[in-house]
Amino acid sequence: MKNRKTLEEKIRCDAHVAGVKLGFIQEVKRLFWPSYCFEYxxxxxxxTYYKRQGGAKSIFGYFLSVICLHRSRALGFYIPEDVFGPGIYIPHFGSVIIHPQSRIGAFCQINNNVVIGQVNGKCPIIGNNVFIGSGAVICGDVSIADNVWIGANAVVTKSIAESNVLIAGSPARIIGVREKNWVETFNLNS
Structure with a gap:
């Protein structure tokens, strides 16, 4: 992240799709009723932001990384820095494993027990507005188009070039066409 404004915009998008309100009163409420996935x-x-600032700020960034590592173990996440765009949404804690070389676009939902991994040194590239169902596995030199729904327990080993489709199965294949994507339900200007 280049600047503080970019950081704040990404956090605002993440909060919006997670249904989390930002502000002082909401921060106090989250002390008692936390949204663990959003907080992570x-x-x-x-x-990520502070580690790239240099000087004392980068030391603070490494301190936050250690806290993040402990929280990731408690939540069952292995999500490296800088793999996804703004508006990432993880609705439930549970095993989510993402390879550091994978790239995930903006406004994607990743459910529990998802693996996005490497095969023969190649990692997936996932487009914007992609919904990944529980238990899905996406591995290898795979490219997923925008607005794709990946069904629960799907095993994706081949690229999906078509947008607005539903894929499922093992191995995954197109089983339907979607008219809307999951993120259209959110008004990001509110």
């Missing part, structure tokens, strides 16, 4: 994503983004 926010902490991960802040750690």
């Amino acid at each position: 994503i926010r902490l991960l983004r802040k750690a």
Whole structure:
């Protein structure tokens, strides 16, 4: 992340799709009723930002990374820094494993027990507005188009070039066409 404004915009998008309100009163409420997945994503983004600032700020960034590592173990996440765009949404804690060389676009939902991994040194590139169902596995030199729904327990080993489709199965194949994507339900200007 280049600047503070970019960090704040990414966090705002993450909060919006997670249904989390930002502000002082909401921060106090989250002390008692936390949104663990959102808090983890926010902490991960802040750690990434501060580590790149240099000087004392980078030391603070490494401190946040250590906290993030402990929280990731508690939540069952292995999500490296800088793999996804703004508006990432993880609705449930549970095993989510993402390879550091993978790239995930903006406004994607990743459910629990998802693996996005490497095969023969190649990692997936996932487009914007992609919904990844529980238990899905996406591995290898795979490219997923924008607005794709990946069904629960799908095993994706081949690229999906078509947008607005539903894929499922093992191995995954196109089983339907979607008219809307999951993120259209959110008004990002509110």
